[in-house]
Amino acid sequence: MRIIGALVRLYALPVTKIIEIVTDRFHRDDTGSYLTIDRHPVLLPPRLGQLIKEQIAQPRTTTRMRRALDEASPYLLPGKFPHRPATPTGWATC
Template identity: 90%
Template sequence: MHIIGALVRLYALPVTKIIDITTDRFHQDDTGSYLTIDRHPVLLPPTLGRLIKDQIAQPRTTTRMRRALDEASPYLLPGKFPHRPRNPHGVGNLLRQHGLPVLSARNTAMIEAVTTLPPIVIADLFGLHPSTAETWAKYANDSWTHYLAARGQPAESVFSSRACGPVAEVPVQLARRPKASAEGDAGSGV
């Protein structure tokens, strides 16, 4: 479960994509551990690299015929049957039981990713459609178009409201004090 949780939180991968990862998508060299998520290898944190390496060397499955089935499985996270991945609904439920709400963790990771890198890079790295990555950037209010437009402007105009985009006006409703009843005020002596 650590591998799945880390991939959701770090790379905003959906559980359905994680369970389909095969062991041939992982490799190590002198510079670190890499996992090919879509077309490009992504550098993994050392701890996650060790977890994946251990999982490949000693697969943990939910089947009772572990060793015979695990050696033939191409999946990083094999299911009950050797040539099938784990059930995404079961994995999602297990993650929630361990305190990882998958959807909110994935949303947080995606917003972090699009605020760190341009959406087109995120789309290419994680196998998303460019418009999907751009939509996430809009949710994060960080589409990078303002940055690109500002590069050609003088520094003092970069921080103007037009360069930063429209500011949403949120109506503020003040809490009103309840009116005191005539009976309550008369008897209080204040």
């Protein structure tokens, strides 16, 4: 996934930390898009900010039951079960 690759390359974040990112760590304002890493908001490149915005906004599944659960998921990259993050091994081939 491009978001993971960008966060690894730009900020040297390990995948295990990236998959734990929750959506409320991302925000946009008039000056740009920010991702709070630890306790520090980091200005993102515009394209990465757009990718994260799209990831948060896009429906993740087509079934009604899963879609209802996905909407409540706090994770930027939800796992098989929406209330849990993705696993690092699932993204190892990205």
